[in-house]
Amino acid sequence: MIAAVVPTTTWYLVLAAVLFGIGTLGVMVRRNPLVMFMSIELMLNAVNLSFVALASRLGDINGQVVVFFVLVVAAAEVVVGLGIIVSIMRRRASVTADDLADLRG
Amino acid sequence: MALFVFVCSAAMILVGALGVVTRSNPVHAALSLVLTLFGVAVTFVALQAHFLAAVQVIVYAGAIVVLFLFVIMLLGVDRAENLRIEPLRVQRPLAFVVSTGVAAVVIAAIVRARDSLADPSRGLAPTGADAHDANVREIAREIFSSNTFAFELTSVLLLVAVVGTVLLARRQRSPGAGHPVRP
Numbered sequence: 001m002i003a004a005v006v007p008t009t010t011w012y013l014v015l016a017a018v019l020f021g022i023g024t025l026g027v028m029v030r031r032n033p034l035v036m037f038m039s040i041e042l043m044l045n046a047v048n049l050s051f052v053a054l055a056s057r058l059g060d061i062n063g064q065v066v067v068f069f070v071l072v073v074a075a076a077e078v079v080v081g082l083g084i085i086v087s088i089m090r091r092r093a094s095v096t097a098d099d100l101a102d103l104r105g
Numbered sequence: 106m107a108l109f110v111f112v113c114s115a116a117m118i119l120v121g122a123l124g125v126v127t128r129s130n131p132v133h134a135a136l137s138l139v140l141t142l143f144g145v146a147v148t149f150v151a152l153q154a155h156f157l158a159a160v161q162v163i164v165y166a167g168a169i170v171v172l173f174l175f176v177i178m179l180l181g182v183d184r185a186e187n188l189r190i191e192p193l194r195v196q197r198p199l200a201f202v203v204s205t206g207v208a209a210v211v212i213a214a215i216v217r218a219r220d221s222l223a224d225p226s227r228g229l230a231p232t233g234a235d236a237h238d239a240n241v242r243e244i245a246r247e248i249f250s251s252n253t254f255a256f257e258l259t260s261v262l263l264l265v266a267v268v269g270t271v272l273l274a275r276r277q278r279s280p281g282a283g284h285p286v287r288p
Contacts, residue, residue, distance in 0.1 A: 021208025
């Protein structure tokens with residue numbers, strides 16, 4: 001009886017929404033910039049998940065192509081963000097986002 | 106079987122995501138992120154997106170998380186952070202409210218749109234022995250026909266990102282000499 005239940009697209013979309021909410025919480029609660037970056041990755045993954053679910057539901061491959069481009073942009077974003085974090089952390093030892101007022105002119 | 110796969114991958118995704126948010130040690134958070142990314146890859150396989158599942162494992166779990174771990178260990182910030190200290194007292198309950206609100210609004214929209222998604226005439230993508238590389242073929246045809254310009258632009262983006270990061274993270278040789286002063 002239970003084995004006959006097949007997960008529908010709605011289930012995947014709800015899962016993606018919950019994952020997005022957890023990522024939002026992480027960005028707002030955590031103060032370590034690295035962990036905030038990881039939470040942004042969680043949100044990106046949630047969006048990717050809903051893209052793939054809808055692409056497979058609608059039979060349209062363009063959703064998966066969009067996810068491919070999102071992956072590329074996410075990789076570039078992580079590289080640049082971690083470079084900025086490394087260059088900031090090199091001149092000050094603290095690891096919380098509260099102290100990062102250095103970008104002021 | 107499909108239900109079993111869904112439950113397992115959902116458990117991986119949610120446990121990993123909660124681990125990222127709640128673990129105080131950044132290394133543990135990164136490893137929880139690996140768990141989440143693998144769960145998403147399993148979900149991609151269940152949704153017949155085989156190419157994206159492979160890319161997810163290689164790029165995210167293989168490259169991005171390793172980059173995170175490198176930076177964590179390079180900077181020596183792998184000591185645990187005390188999560189009980191919260192300088193802004195309002196921020197944490199407010200963050201709970203906002204994030205549950207965001208998730209609740211999205212879920213409400215999904216539930217409202219459930220009927221339009223529940224059309225049984227169009228199912229998931231076809232499976233079977235004849236379609237073992239159909240996903241890769243379709244994605245390749247789409248990328249290299251109608252999205253060629255965007256694909257070329259991503260190479261420019263990656264090149265610019267790499268050069269910019271090397272410039273950003275370059276160690277200055279001596280104070281005053283290594284850093285060029287812009288006019």
